[in-house]
Amino acid sequence: MHTMPAAVYKNYGPPEVVQLMEVPKPIPKENQVLVQVYASTVNRTDAGFRSANYFISRFWTGLFRPKHQILGCEFAGVISDIGKDVTNFSKGDKVFGFNDKTCGGHGAYLTMDASDALSTIPGNLSFEEAAALTEGSHYALVNIRAAMVEPGQNVLVNGATGAIGSAAVQLLKHFGAVVTAVCNTKNINLVKSLGADEVIDYQTQDFTQTNTRFHFVFDAVGKSTFKKCKPLLTKKGIYISTELGKNAENVFLAMTTPLWRGKRVLFPIPTINREDVDFIKDLAEKGIFKPVIDKTYKLEQIIEAYRYVETGQKTGNVVLKIGGK
Numbered sequence: 001m002h003t004m005p006a007a008v009y010k011n012y013g014p015p016e017v018v019q020l021m022e023v024p025k026p027i028p029k030e031n032q033v034l035v036q037v038y039a040s041t042v043n044r045t046d047a048g049f050r051s052a053n054y055f056i057s058r059f060w061t062g063l064f065r066p067k068h069q070i071l072g073c074e075f076a077g078v079i080s081d082i083g084k085d086v087t088n089f090s091k092g093d094k095v096f097g098f099n100d101k102t103c104g105g106h107g108a109y110l111t112m113d114a115s116d117a118l119s120t121i122p123g124n125l126s127f128e129e130a131a132a133l134t135e136g137s138h139y140a141l142v143n144i145r146a147a148m149v150e151p152g153q154n155v156l157v158n159g160a161t162g163a164i165g166s167a168a169v170q171l172l173k174h175f176g177a178v179v180t181a182v183c184n185t186k187n188i189n190l191v192k193s194l195g196a197d198e199v200i201d202y203q204t205q206d207f208t209q210t211n212t213r214f215h216f217v218f219d220a221v222g223k224s225t226f227k228k229c230k231p232l233l234t235k236k237g238i239y240i241s242t243e244l245g246k247n248a249e250n251v252f253l254a255m256t257t258p259l260w261r262g263k264r265v266l267f268p269i270p271t272i273n274r275e276d277v278d279f280i281k282d283l284a285e286k287g288i289f290k291p292v293i294d295k296t297y298k299l300e301q302i303i304e305a306y307r308y309v310e311t312g313q314k315t316g317n318v319v320l321k322i323g324g325k
């Protein structure tokens, strides 16, 4: 039996539940590709699944213990084998993708269905950059699409330096929005370089006191409330937070506020498919979207990487180097 190194979690809990070990190398089914992983990320999705702090996540990952014990929902690498029915990829293709069903990016090899959220890496991107293309950006994309942002509309992004926020600023600019970004003093220049038209430094200014009115307030870091942001919204403005809020109030508000036909809360369920990955790839190829990378860790340092991610202070993405170049 062939084996491979991987970061494995057999129980939910803190970063220390993750152990490095040799596990059987996966074998692709007829419709699957086998990817040799060169880089992955350690992100808030991985951390959320691992900690199971929100019990509800266990309905996705396994009620008592994780069904799939290698996390890493985004990855980049090289196809090293394909199932007999796969026609859209070949051995040797450099690919990146997202898979939060079976994950596997924190191991040396993973398998995934060839028709899922997978595409070839744009020539201008490294494996490390390609690994960070999908997690934050697809959450951002789902929320921007739900808010139906049109060119010229004012949008505020709170937490513009997170994986989701830093992608949201770039995507919103691409869609023609006028973007006000809220961030820490140290990241003002970064956020401007992502295209933000206005920047509010949350250390010196309370963004809810601004006089601008927004079609969409996107709290990409889940630190505000609808109540606080409501005065900032235009008549039919939309508020979205990436967090459930106190007593899951954002889910409740998403069910009730649309009934009044005024200012609304939305709580879209994130999805990603092949077309979305190709869309993100196209933007990356054209230099319109570039994932922000904070730190890079080796697979052996995964616990340290999780600890850093869970400070809630990473800037953009944290990359994990697995193997290869």
Ligand SMILES: NC(=O)c1ccc[n+]([C@@H]2O[C@H](COP(=O)([O-])OP(=O)(O)OC[C@H]3O[C@@H](n4cnc5c(N)ncnc54)[C@H](OP(=O)(O)O)[C@@H]3O)[C@@H](O)[C@H]2O)c1
Pocket (backbone or CB within 6 Å): 043, 044, 045, 048, 049, 136, 139, 158, 159, 160, 161, 162, 163, 164, 165, 182, 183, 184, 187, 202, 220, 221, 222, 223, 242, 243, 309, 312, 313, 314, 315, 316, 317
């Ligand atoms: N449960 C899940 O499956 C899941 C999955 C993905 C995301 N999420 C949620 O989505 C949110 C965003 O995730 P992410 O990965 O994009 O975040 P992240 O990368 O962890 O980043 C958080 C960013 O927000 C900034 N920040 C912290 N406090 C802030 C504040 N009060 N105002 C403005 N900015 C602030 C931090 O910068 P400074 O420290 O420099 O200010 C940091 O750059 C998180 O709340 C996360 O839990 C949940």
